[in-house]
Amino acid sequence: MRSELYFQSSPWWILVCLAAGAAYAFALYQHRKDWDKRIQYALAALRFVAVSVICFLLINPLVRSVTTSTEKPKVVLAIDNSESMTAAGREQLTQTLNALDQVRQQLADQGVEVAVQTLGDSTVNGDLNQVKFTQRSTNLSDLLNNIRSNYEGRNLTDVVLVSDGITNQGVSPTFGRYNFGIHTLGVGDTIPKRDIQIRDAVANRLAYLGNQFPVQVDVASYGFQGKSATVVLRQNGRELSRQTVNFNRAETFQSVNFQATATQKGVQHLVAEITPQSGEFTTRNNRRDVYIDVIDGKEKILLLALAPHPDIKAIRSIIEKNQNYELDIRILNAGNADIPDKVYDLVILHQLPDNGNLGLPTVQRVLAKTTPVLFIVGNQTSVQALNAVNPVMQISASGGQLDKVAGRFNADFRQLNLDANKLGLLERMPPVSVPFGDYQLKPASQVVVWQQVGSVKTSKPLLALNLTGPRKAAILAGEGLWEWRLEEFAQTDKQEIIDELLQKVMQLISVKEDRRKxxxxxxxxxxxxxxxxxxxxxxxxxxxxxxxxxxxxxxxxxxxxxxxxxxxxxxxxxxxxxxxxxxxxxxxxxxxxxxxxxxxxxxxxxxxxELQLEALNTTADHLLLRQLSQQTGGKFYNTATLASLATDLQNRKPTGRLTSSEQLNELINLRWLFFLILALAGIEWGLRKYFGGY
The missing domain is CATH 2.60.40.10 (Immunoglobulins)
Known part of the structure; x- marks a missing residue:
């Protein structure tokens, strides 16, 4: 450690400190004629030093300390502890781990710190045979990134990656950038095994009670040319169906399609299995699980309209995008409509109640229940009757006049997870027809979209809702939704933003409130x-x-x-x-x-x-390991050349790294100065008493 003294004021103050100490000693001891000169000079010297040191501390000098240390080079053994590592047999793997233990000891004897890290960011301090190869997936990129993060700023020179090269999660490690050399030790067998496996079993996540749903099973084989096997689909141990697959080539891939029936409500567990064949390397990959959520019916929506209108087709297209919805459309005929005897989750009233009160009896019958309602206002809507039946807003129309307005999304509306930037599209949509007049929101109502006339922003709601009270409701105060969808497609080649807005509003007002405690x-x-x-x-x-x-x-x-x-x-x-x-x-x-x-x-x-990722591929990929070593300046090893690993690492001559730290402290904080002053004062006091001084 090296120390230097720094002054916060002029160094000439040291002379003042010495002068103060000398003056104090001279004034105190010049009149003592009864003491021996040597005693007098000694006491004066003690007082001089003590007072000078105290005065010196008053000018508050600083001490700069520089500490230099040598950080040993570090090597990390990164071990892929996934299940596929034991595919070639535990005995061969144990021999490899024992050899690695010897390499670790040799490097430690040369002054190199060696750490062991496995998948899952765990470390191993003892015997490498303690590593349990039980990880159900392999993400080598994540393993190397964790090492890079954990040893950032430290003297990490090399990483030895012990793996079979099989990755089934994350990106390939060859895409990463590493500031250390990666030496790879390839284990496992690179020769493809004779095996039959179910690569995947795909089905819809959702099915409706009583309906049929497809299940696709993907079967791959290697080394069974001219053979055949049976694929069986089971549920709760009961066989649902079976099909035979033939392997015409040495390496095949084919899909088998089943049709199953949803007979029970809730999550159903199906199992696709292929019969094991003699000589298969493993049968762990001969089975795949399929889970289907069977629901009892769809959410039912009634669209009741005064007359045919292009908006009806637009609303139908929006609703039918969601497979959970079942839509009934009824158009009034002479004021009547044949409404099915169902319990609906949402009712959409288009241009109802109407000016002629033709559909009033039907509307009253529909609104007799507290079913959520979406009102869509048109030029035939009776605004007065609408004000009487909706809990969202009051519209004071002026003589049946209409206005043309665009929409502006209310960024303060937080009930739905909507993208305000995307919904800026509303301001570029064709204007819709709304009643001309004053709009007043009822208590607890919230605005989703405001009206905008040209570039003028208004405080009139275009789309608003109310989620309080016995009936949840929403009002779209204009007609022309079909034009919005066409214009969005013309601008973006998609029909997503307007559809998502309407879908989420309908979901929000129709969702059943959970009152469970x-x-x-x-x-x-x-x-x-x-x-x-x-x-x-x-x-x-x-x-x-x-x-x-x-x-x-x-x-x-x-x-x-x-x-x-x-x-x-x-x-x-x-x-x-x-x-x-x-x-x-x-x-x-x-x-x-x-x-x-x-x-x-x-x-x-x-x-x-259970994801059997480690059983899907048991063929070691040493090519990936070679490429990774080549990119990072490392070297590839196998079990035959492992003995040279320690020698090669030593020949690379990883050196220690000098690190220095600087610390700046006030001199007065040094404890030994306190004891020095105390000792000087104590010795002087003791001598004075001994020689009879006061």
Missing amino acids: LRVYPSRNEFLTGEKVALETEMYNDIYERLYDRPVRLEITSEKAITRTFTYTPTEANSRFEVSNLPDGVYKFRATASLNGKTETANGEFIVR
């Missing part, structure tokens, strides 16, 4: 085997204030009717409960809790899915 739901619908299943818990009192610290009993039941029971207490700091070690399958859960003297219940289901 106990809500337990999974953080997501699907989890992977080995992951923790996280369940969120919400509890409320009678006025729907959040409650905590009430015990919850949770029952989780698997497809095999095996039930696990848990009891937990959510708190304000942690309302999540996690369950580990659930095998793959569909699980139903039931949660109960006593709230306000009543037992509240919440039900649901989730999926635990």
Whole structure:
């Protein structure tokens, strides 16, 4: 360590400090004639030094300390601990790990720090045979990026990547940029194995009760030319269908299509399997799981219109984009309409109530229930009757006159996740016809789109809604929606922005409000085997204030009717409960809790899915490892050349890196100066007392 002294004022002040010390000593000891001269000079010297040091500290000098250290070179052994690494046998892998242990020891003897890191950003400090090759996926790019991040700014010179080169997640590591050399050690067999596998099983995530849905199974084979196998589709152990596939070439890929029927409500678990063949390398990839969410019917919408209109076709196109909707369109005929006897989730009234009151009885019958309503105003709408039946706004029309306006999205509307930048398109749309007059929002109503006349921004709503009260409702105060959709297509070659706006408004007013006081739901619908299943818990009192610290009993039941029971207490700091070690399958859960003297219940289901990524490809890819080493200035090794790895790393002569740190402190903060002054004063006082001084 090297230290230097810096002054915040002129160094000439040192002379003043010395003069002060000398003056103090002279004034104190010049009159003592009864002491020996040597004693007198010694005491004067002690006082001189003590006073000079104290005065010197008063000018507040600084001490600059520079510390230089040598940082040892570092090498990281990055081990791919995925399941595919054991495909060639654990014995060969153990031999490789033992050889790596010797390399690690040789490098440590040469003064090189060696660390071990595996997938998942975990480290290994002991024997490498402690590494468990249980990772269900391989992301080498993520492994190398974690090393780069963890050792940023440190003297990392080389990384030794031990892998079979098989990646099934993330981007290829060859696309990354690394500031260290990567030496790769290839393990595994690069010769393709004789194998039959189901690459994928694809089906719609959603199906409706009683409907048929397709399941496509992709089958690949290698080395079974002239053979055949059977693909079977099962549900709960019951065979639904089977088909035979023939392998005409040494390497084949083909798709098999099944048709299944949705017979039960809820998540259904189907299994596609292919019969094992003699000589297969592994049968782990002969099965794939398929999960279908079967729902009981679609959300029903009634579109009731006064007369045919181009807007009706536009609304129909918007609604039919969503497969969860079932639309009935009825046009009034002499004031009547044959409305199906259904319970609707949303009613759309186009130009109703009308000026002639032709559809008044039908409208009254529809509005007798508290079904959510979307009113679309047209030139035949009776504004007075509309004001009487809608909870959104009051329109004071002037003699049936119409106005032409464009739309301007209300950026302050936060109920929906809408892109304000995209909805700037509304200002470039053709004007729609709206009643001319004053518009006044009713309490709790919110504006989604304002009216804009040319470039003039107005405070009149064009599209508004109200989510309070017994009936949720929205009003689109103009007709001409069909022109908007055509113009959007002309400008963007798509019909997405206007459609998304109307779809989300309809979803918002038709969604059923959840008034349950106990809500337990999974953080997501699907989890992977080995992951923790996280369940969120919400509890409320009678006025729907959040409650905590009430015990919850949770029952989780698997497809095999095996039930696990848990009891937990959510708190304000942690309302999540996690369950580990659930095998793959569909699980139903039931949660109960006593709230306000009543037992509240919440039900649901989730999926635990097994992704057999490591079984899909068991052929080592040493070409990728060679390319990675070549790009980063490293070298490729295999089990036969592993012995030269330590020698090559030593020959690269990784050197330690000198690092220096600088520290600037006030001299008065040095503790030894305090003890120096104390010692000088103490010695002087002791000598004075000893020689009879006062």
